[in-house]
Amino acid sequence: MKVGFIGTGSMGSLLIEAFIQSGALLPEQIRVSNRSPEKAQELAKRHPGLTVCSSNTETASQSDLFFLCVKPLEFKTVISEIKDQLEARQIAISITSPVQLIHLESTLPCKVAKIIPSITNITGGGASLCMYGSRIKEEDRQLIESLLSYISRPLEILESHTRITSDFSSCGPAFLSLFMEKWIDAAVEMTGIDRKTLNALAGEMLLGTGKLLTEEGFSPEQLQERVAVPGGITAQALTLLESNLNGLFYQLIQTTHDKYEEDLAKLDAAFGFTINRPRY
Numbered sequence: 001m002k003v004g005f006i007g008t009g010s011m012g013s014l015l016i017e018a019f020i021q022s023g024a025l026l027p028e029q030i031r032v033s034n035r036s037p038e039k040a041q042e043l044a045k046r047h048p049g050l051t052v053c054s055s056n057t058e059t060a061s062q063s064d065l066f067f068l069c070v071k072p073l074e075f076k077t078v079i080s081e082i083k084d085q086l087e088a089r090q091i092a093i094s095i096t097s098p099v100q101l102i103h104l105e106s107t108l109p110c111k112v113a114k115i116i117p118s119i120t121n122i123t124g125g126g127a128s129l130c131m132y133g134s135r136i137k138e139e140d141r142q143l144i145e146s147l148l149s150y151i152s153r154p155l156e157i158l159e160s161h162t163r164i165t166s167d168f169s170s171c172g173p174a175f176l177s178l179f180m181e182k183w184i185d186a187a188v189e190m191t192g193i194d195r196k197t198l199n200a201l202a203g204e205m206l207l208g209t210g211k212l213l214t215e216e217g218f219s220p221e222q223l224q225e226r227v228a229v230p231g232g233i234t235a236q237a238l239t240l241l242e243s244n245l246n247g248l249f250y251q252l253i254q255t256t257h258d259k260y261e262e263d264l265a266k267l268d269a270a271f272g273f274t275i276n277r278p279r280y
């Protein structure tokens with residue numbers, strides 16, 4: 001199987017590295033193209049055997065399955081460029097969350113799907129959110145999820161839930177990292193402890209907490225109850241957090257959805273669609 005990547009920016013490169021490191025793909029199976037050829041050439045230097053194509057059309061036409069790893073406003077241009085070179089048997093996979101399956105199916109003659117990866121996939125962890133177009137058959141679904149299972153836990157979701165699930169799986173590592181950064185900043189300033197020690201402690205704590213939630217079956221509420229003794233230090237600190245965080249996460253969700261809807265409206269206009277969708 002030949003697998004293509006159109007776009008080798010942050011997430012495109014991450015997927016390529018993750019697939020190779022996990023053994024899911026050999027460099028010889030991979031075709032890439034990028035607006036800036038230098039980035040693609042760097043990947044080829046790190047992974048001998050990987051093929052850098054001269055155009056997006058070449059990447060798409062030479063691949064059985066290919067990932068579209070481009071920014072929302074570049075999307076229409078890219079798929080207009082490649083559409084005439086595609087066959088019905090091929091699978092095009094977008095990793096760009098505002099791009100809808102209907103956008104792809106209205107333009108491309110091949111099978112289409114959408115996945116939302118996460119930076120955590122480079123470790124072989126985290127989820128890949130999966131959505132499938134109407135032409136995808138069961139064997140196509142199995143092929144895609146088998147590939148993704150090397151680097152993540154594939155989870156099929158409703159496309160209408162793209163944004164909120166992405167907030168957790170894709171944006172979540174950045175949100176949690178900001179929380180940890182501010183907590184560590186305060187600890188260093190107030191106690192003089194070295195940052196390196198706390199960075200290590202925070203990482204181990206997050207890793208262990210993740211295992212409690214995924215492997216041991218704890219819910220967030222159950223985990224708080226297990227740790228916080230009534231009247232104890234943790235319980236008092238949780239009360240402080242609850243009073244200060246009240247309403248914040250509603251604002252966070254509103255912010256991510258506002259940006260998503262802004263990009264989605266631009267894509268609808270580019271593809272000639274006028275669709276009224278529910279906000280959440």
